[in-house]
Amino acid sequence: MSNSGxxxxxxxxxxRMDQSNINSxxxxxxxxLQGFKVEKILNENAQTKxxxxxxxxxxxxxxxxxxVEKTAFSEKSIRGVLSGDTTMKNTLKNDIxxxxxxxxxxxxxxxxxxxxxxxxxxxxxxYTGQPVYMVxxxxxxxxxxxxxxxxxxxxxIQWVYNILEKKKESxxxxxxxxxxxxxxxxxxxxxxxxxxxxxxxxxxxxxxRGIKSLRDLxxxxxxxxxxxxxxxxxxxxxxxxxxxxxxxxxIHYQPSYYHFHVHxxxxxxxxxxxxxxxxxxxxxxxxxxxxxxxxxxxxxLNFILRENEGLFKKFQESGKVLDSFS
Amino acid sequence: MSNSGxxxxxxxxxxRMDQSNINSxxxxxxxxLQGFKVEKILNENAQTKxxxxxxxxxxxxxxxxxxVEKTAFSEKSIRGVLSGDTTMKNTLKNDIxxxxxxxxxxxxxxxxxxxxxxxxxxxxxxYTGQPVYMVxxxxxxxxxxxxxxxxxxxxxIQWVYNILEKKKESxxxxxxxxxxxxxxxxxxxxxxxxxxxxxxxxxxxxxxRGIKSLRDLxxxxxxxxxxxxxxxxxxxxxxxxxxxxxxxxxIHYQPSYYHFHVHxxxxxxxxxxxxxxxxxxxxxxxxxxxxxxxxxxxxxLNFILRENEGLFKKFQESGKVLDSFS
Numbered sequence: 001m002s003n004s005g006x007x008x009x010x011x012x013x014x015x016r017m018d019q020s021n022i023n024s025x026x027x028x029x030x031x032x033l034q035g036f037k038v039e040k041i042l043n044e045n046a047q048t049k050x051x052x053x054x055x056x057x058x059x060x061x062x063x064x065x066x067x068v069e070k071t072a073f074s075e076k077s078i079r080g081v082l083s084g085d086t087t088m089k090n091t092l093k094n095d096i097x098x099x100x101x102x103x104x105x106x107x108x109x110x111x112x113x114x115x116x117x118x119x120x121x122x123x124x125x126x127y128t129g130q131p132v133y134m135v136x137x138x139x140x141x142x143x144x145x146x147x148x149x150x151x152x153x154x155x156x157i158q159w160v161y162n163i164l165e166k167k168k169e170s171x172x173x174x175x176x177x178x179x180x181x182x183x184x185x186x187x188x189x190x191x192x193x194x195x196x197x198x199x200x201x202x203x204x205x206x207x208x209r210g211i212k213s214l215r216d217l218x219x220x221x222x223x224x225x226x227x228x229x230x231x232x233x234x235x236x237x238x239x240x241x242x243x244x245x246x247x248x249x250x251i252h253y254q255p256s257y258y259h260f261h262v263h264x265x266x267x268x269x270x271x272x273x274x275x276x277x278x279x280x281x282x283x284x285x286x287x288x289x290x291x292x293x294x295x296x297x298x299x300x301l302n303f304i305l306r307e308n309e310g311l312f313k314k315f316q317e318s319g320k321v322l323d324s325f326s
Numbered sequence: 327m328s329n330s331g332x333x334x335x336x337x338x339x340x341x342r343m344d345q346s347n348i349n350s351x352x353x354x355x356x357x358x359l360q361g362f363k364v365e366k367i368l369n370e371n372a373q374t375k376x377x378x379x380x381x382x383x384x385x386x387x388x389x390x391x392x393x394v395e396k397t398a399f400s401e402k403s404i405r406g407v408l409s410g411d412t413t414m415k416n417t418l419k420n421d422i423x424x425x426x427x428x429x430x431x432x433x434x435x436x437x438x439x440x441x442x443x444x445x446x447x448x449x450x451x452x453y454t455g456q457p458v459y460m461v462x463x464x465x466x467x468x469x470x471x472x473x474x475x476x477x478x479x480x481x482x483i484q485w486v487y488n489i490l491e492k493k494k495e496s497x498x499x500x501x502x503x504x505x506x507x508x509x510x511x512x513x514x515x516x517x518x519x520x521x522x523x524x525x526x527x528x529x530x531x532x533x534x535r536g537i538k539s540l541r542d543l544x545x546x547x548x549x550x551x552x553x554x555x556x557x558x559x560x561x562x563x564x565x566x567x568x569x570x571x572x573x574x575x576x577i578h579y580q581p582s583y584y585h586f587h588v589h590x591x592x593x594x595x596x597x598x599x600x601x602x603x604x605x606x607x608x609x610x611x612x613x614x615x616x617x618x619x620x621x622x623x624x625x626x627l628n629f630i631l632r633e634n635e636g637l638f639k640k641f642q643e644s645g646k647v648l649d650s651f652s
Contacts, residue, residue: 034410046398049375070396072372084360100439103432113426132593133571245459267458276576276605
C-alpha cells in the first residue's frame with residue numbers, strides 16, 4: 001500500500017516488511033459503505049485533501065482503517081466539473097473576482113479510498129497523527145544520543161544489500177557504476193509510478209558500505225559525492241530526457257535507513273521530505289565539505305522527529321527538545 | 327485573492343498592487359456554469375488537487391480564468407462520504423487491503439472555485455504554469471548577473487517601509503522590538519487565516535535597512551539574527567502558545583522582496599517555499615556565519631527560478647542554466 005501524498009512519510013521498505021508480519025486474514029470486496037461508523041479521525045492533511053479514519057462496519061467488532069484522498073483533476077473531469085451539471089453557490093464577489101462552492105455530479109468528482117480490514121492495532125498506530133518536533137543535534141548530542149541509539153537498534157539494511165548484490169529488484173536498475181569506492185546503483189523510488197516525469201523520483205544507493213549518514217561525510221567522500229551528482233544527472237538525462245537543472249538532488253538527515261543514498265526528484269514535485277529540516281542539497285554538501293573537511297562533524301544539524309519515534313524518546317529523556325524561555 | 331495551496335507561490339504583496347492597476351469591470355454573480363467552454367488548462371497541481379483553467383462563457387468573447395480546488399475533508403463531510411449514500415467500485419484487492427473509487431453525494435464533496443471574469447492577458451499569464459530551473463549562483467555569478475539585475479530593477483519596497491513606520495497594518499503587529507540595529511516587527515503572513523495554529527505563518531521584518539538578502543549577511547548581523555530567532559520564538563509562544571520546537575524558521579533565497587525578513591511556519595504546514603532550494607533555516611545561517619564570517623559571500627547558492635522571471639532570463643542569456651554533458 002502506497003502512502004504517497006501524505007505529509008508523514010512512511011518508508012516503503014519498512015512497510016513492506018511490516019506487512020509480512022500480519023496474519024493473513026482475507027476479507028471480501030466491499031459493495032457499499034452502508035452501516036460504516038466513524039470511530040476516530042486518526043490523521044488528516046488539508047493540503048493533499050487526505051483523511052485517515054478508524055471505524056467499524058455494522059455487525060462487526062473488527063477494526064477498519066480507511067484512507068480517503070480526493071483525486072486530482074484530469075482534462076476529462078474538469079470539463080464535467082465546469083459544466084451545467086454542476087450546482088454552485090456564491091460566497092464572495094469583489095469586482096471581477098468571485099468565489100463559489102460548487103457541487104459537480106458525483107461521476108466527475110471521484111475520491112480514492114483504501115480500506116484495511118480487519119486492521120490491527122499496529123495499523124491504527126501507523127496512521128495516527130503524531131506531534132512533530134524540530135531537534136537541534138549538536139556534535140555532542142550526536143555522539144551522546146544519536147550514535148548510541150543507532151548502534152543499539154542495529155537496524156537491518158539487508159534489503160539494501162540485496163539490491164547492491166542484484167539479489168532483488170535488479171530488473172529495476174536504471175544505471176550502475178560498479179566501482180566499490182565511488183560507484184552506485186540508480187533505481188526508481190517505489191513512490192514513483194514512472195508514468196510521467198513531473199513526479200520523477202529516483203534513488204542512488206552507493207556501493208561503499210559503512211557510511212551511515214551525512215554526519216559521516218568528509219573530504220575522503222568527495223569523489224563519491226561528485227560521481228553520484230554527475231553520473232546520476234547524466235543517467236536521468238539519457239533515460240528520461242530530464243535535464244539536471246530540473247532536478248532537486250538531496251540527502252535526508254536523519255535518513256530513513258543508514259546506508260548512504262541520494263534522492264533525485266523533479267523540481268515540479270514537492271516530494272515529502274524535501275523541506276528544509278530534512279533535505280540537504282547534494283551540491284551544498286559538496287561545497288561545505290570543500291570549505292571545511294569536518295563540516296558535518298562540527299555542524300549542529302536540525303531535523304524533525306515524530307513523537308513516537310525511538311530517537312525522539314532519547315532526545316526527550318535528555319531534556320533537549322522543548323525550548324525554554326526563562 | 328489568495329493563491330494558497332498552489333505550488334507556484336505568488337507574493338501576496340505584489341498581487342495586491344497588481345489588482346489596483348486593473349480597470350474595474352464589475353460582472354454579475356454566476357448562477358451556473360452552463361455553456362462554459364474550457365479553452366486551455368494553464369496549470370495544475372496534482373498534490374493539492376488544484377487546476378487553473380482558461381475558458382469562455384457562451385455568447386461572450388471575454389476571457390475567464392477559473393481556479394478550481396478540491397476542498398479538505400471535515401469531520402462532518404467524512405461521515406457523509408463514508409456512508410450508504412456513496413457508490414463504490416473496487417480497483418484492487420490483496421489480503422486485508424482493498425482500494426476503491428468512491429463517488430459520494432455532491433453535498434459531501436464540495437469544490438472551491440474562483441472565477442476571474444473578465445480576465446486580462448495578465449491574469450492568464452499569471453496563472454500559466456512555467457518551467458522551473460535550479461540555478462547555481464557562484465559568488466561571481468552573483469556579482470556579474472544577480473546584483474546588477476537587482477540594482478537595475480530597483481524593486482519598490484515602500485509597502486515594507488509603510489509597515490515599519492506604522493503607516494499600514496499596524497493593527498496586525500504581534501510583537502515589536504524597536505531597536506534600529508537588532509529590532510524587528512513580527513506580523514502574520516497574509517497567507518495565514520489565523521483560525522488555527524496548524525498552519526501558523528508569521529514574518530519578522532527587520533528595522534535595519536539595506537540588507538538585501540542572505541548574500542549580504544556576515545558576522546556583524548549575528549546580534550540581529552539571534553535576536554529574531556530568540557524573541558520571535560518567545561513572542562509566538564506567548565501569543566499563540568506554539569513552542570519554538572514546533573516551528574520551521576527560515577530565510578528565502580532568492581527572497582520575494584529585497585528587505586531582510588524571516589519566515590516562521592508551523593512544522594505541520596508544508597508552506598510553499600519551505601523546500602531545499604529556497605528555504606535556509608535561520609539556525610543554520612547563524613551556525614555557518616559563526617563558522618566563517620564570509621560564508622554567504624563565498625558560498626555557491628542554489629535556487630529555483632521560473633522561466634518567466636526577469637532574473638532567469640539574465641542567467642539564461644549567460645548560458646549558466648542548463649547542464650551540458652559532453
